[in-house]
Amino acid sequence: MAHLSFFRLLSLALRQLLRDARAGELRVLFFALVIAVTASTAIGYFGARLNGAMLLRATEFLGADLVLQGSSPANTAQINTGIDQGLEHARVVEFSSVIATDSGIQLSSIKATDNNYPLRGELRSAAEPYGTETPGKGPAPGEAWVESRLLAALNLKVGDSIDVGMKTLRMSRVLTYEPDRAGNFYSLTPRVLINLADLDATGVVQPGSRVTYRDLWRGAPAALVAYQEAIKPTLAAHQQLLNSRDGNRQIGGALGKAERYLNMASLVAVLLAGVAVALSASRFASRRFDASALLRCLGLSRRQALLLFSLQLAILGGIAAFSGALLGWLAQFGLFQLLKGLLPDEIPPGGIAPALAGIATGLVALAGFALPPLAALGRVPPLRVLRRDLLPVPPSSWLVYGAALFALGLIMWRLSLDLLLTFALLGGGLIAALLLGGLLLLGLRSLRRLLANAPLAWRLGLGQLLRHPLGAAGQSLAFGLILLAMALIALLRGELLDTWQNQLPKDAPNYFALNILPDDKGDFAHRLSEFSAQAAPLFPVIPGRLTHINGEAVQQIVSKDSTGDRAIQRDLSLTWAADLPQGNTLSAGQWWQANPPADALPGVSVEADLAASLKLKLGDHLTFSIGGMEREAQVSSLRTVNWDSFQPNFYMIFQPGTLQDLPTTYLTSFYLAPGHDQQLVALSRAFPAVTILQVDALLNQLRSILGQVTLAVEYVLLFVLAAGLTVLFAGLQATLDERIHQGALLRALGAGRSVLIKTRRIEFGLLGAASGLLAALGTELISLLLYHYAFDLKWSPHPWLLVLPLLGALLIGGAGVFGTRRALNASPLTVLREG
């Protein structure tokens, strides 16, 4: 026996495994591993496939090799430089405008392209909604291609006409794919593609309108480099050069963030599954002490005994990991399905790598969490065959925790998590868990005293919880946190926008009108008053970019992803006003002095949060680039702004008389009671350049996107819930022998099955209810803080959260009774046999 070959041991391990599997011994361990691998594979595939989609489009992402983008057209010299380099050129102009038909209006994202567009990738369109796609160049003059959702929104069909500004165009095809729209995941408004030749006739683009001009270039790499070098010194502040890498980086940033959060969820799932693996592996080990002692007596070496049991777990782990990888691969389709419409339609398959990484995660978790308890099997003294009370020396806690931590570290490294964020969350979670766990424990103890005179089943159920108080508190906490996360997401999705909308005044403006030309200003205000719309004043708007603070370039001052960073990445809407607008309050400095000294810089009033992010103080010198010209101003006051008022609000308000010489459009907001669509159509036809934004429609779009995203997050949380359930089952399995014994004893003493069932229901129902209560209180507390501090909304309690204790009781009660059903059927005779 002592000279068993590896293969003999392997076949022995396999046979033993089959025997154990038939006995249902290793089910929990198996499922815990499957869930860990499924979660990490699914999320791995999600990330990999999205990155793949980005890479696939790397060249066609911009529809070109290089793009010169600006809020004003590129100058002739800039264009000629490219043409001189022998590059191909195409022009694109993008802006938002209202599409009017006889039945209504729809804000759309208009894109006018010349006949060269696109230079990379291809346009695709269909003759009818959801028809067969065909590639080809864009619409001819007089035609428009539209996304099918525009047809749906305005109840139109292909062949009908639409008005873009003053120009009537025939919708000739349904636009299905634009190469340079791949990254535009969050586009709220439907696309209308028109020919650049029709642009002037629309009359929409006027000086001061918010428009993006793109010059697309394609050519040999050397020529592109030469062009870049030549053009860089000539770039105005509103212009930037984009190559495929830049485009990807932006999208990559947003995606990377989403992926990191999903990875955190998968880490939690793996962690919970790891706990389940550790619990079941330790039961696996302790039930094999006798077998191990016997094998040692029969001449097996410690190493061989250990190898035999390790092989069993390794085979099991391998099967579980492969099943998990397969399930994870299937599960990611669900995730993509939930996010359909927000993500590019075409996503390349992720290859085998995410599956392999998922399998590796599962095996590392198995090794980290199962090997320490297993190691005890090698140390079972052979004398145990004579003296059953002899137990192996337990592994040192260094080994146990060290292996688990090492495994976790490996997995975290693989997920390339933000370590600081992860540790902050895990640490915060741990402290919260300790505090809440202590409270729960106290609660259970006092419940025990309170229930001293309660019926038998209650005392038995509660007593069982208190037999393993730490386990009970831990389980209740884990489920509490999972339920909390799900409830919080549901709450935010279902309610936040509603609450915000409900708390707006009834007559808060529901439309914004942008791009009102100075000549139309008076007429427009008059027309609004005609259909008794309550309008805010008209504010002048000049797009301009903040470039320097006290002579220093702004890029060097602000931190990444801050309010200030976002504000300097785009044109700000600059305005001037004589009086402090409604809803604004001065927080520092003074409003304009009646007569500023002639030689002083013009004053500018800055919104307080932006000022804080840009580290601005009173008296700072700001330099703006406006339509290719530089303007200087001095910070004269800081303002707080009520952003929820739906009044036009501005980050920067200039002193009157300082920007008047620049091309200006006007902006206002107004309230129009529902049912005035015809007036809007008339308004939009009368003022073709004016863009009318419908707040309700935008909110509805936002709501549907929010709905999709939260659904996807909850989908991922389901894995975490499943992992939590495996921990529950592993915990139950660890106490199953004890429960079977208790069940048998109670039956011997004359208890009917109903008493046993009732006891279990009470025990697990209580556990679940405690989790639910914890989740409800936690959700309520977090929502209170969020409403109060983050959203500045009036908070009111959410009675529906009281469903959570009930839900927890049903979920965990059901799982618990199911997991211990063997204890109900225990023969009372076993108490004699054990005695």
Add this chain to the structure above:
Amino acid sequence: MGPSILIAQNLSKVVPSAEGDLTILHELSLDLKQGDSLAIVGASGSGKSTLLGLLAGLDLPSAGTVTLAGNDLGSLDEDRRAQVRAEHVGFVFQSFQLLDSLSALENVMLPLELDDRPDAREHARSLLERVGLGQRLSHLPRQLSGGEQQRVAIARAFAADPAVLFADEPTGNLDSHTGERISDLLFELNQERGTTLVLVTHDERLAKRCRRLIHLEAGRLVTPLEP
């Protein structure tokens, strides 16, 4: 001696095994009167515990009948048999078999509560005082010594005033001095309450204190039952 309380007729127990059917008990009959005491002795594997399980209705015979307090156990399902046990039977086990999650008092209350007795608490308290544990009511089993645990188990066994008390090696896990005191207690209560006592034991002194004794060997009666 009162009327018959426990009657076994031609009791056999056969279990299937790899080598064919294995007969553990072979056509065994006995008749116990109210207040009687019976010791079942024999070597390991002779079928003692199997017989005890059948008599107490914890298991069903392959052939023959058991009538306990007028109930034919073979004709009842497990829940009805549990009901019979709750009403008429008490148990004392070698390894005490107290519920770890319940206090001493609650362990003794258990059979009374299963029987829906309103005075469970008072009755259990007086029994614990009777076995000398009046000061340990709220202690959990792990806080008690072996002898104390067995005294709680005895109090529990007598709590519902059972007609028959089954004891399986009641002194097996105790040292001889403690064992002696436990068996004294068992017989005192048996006398006081007129309970019928059936015990399985290796302990000859304990066996001799019973009025009747049967010796089992390979599932057969070797010492004829004295009338």
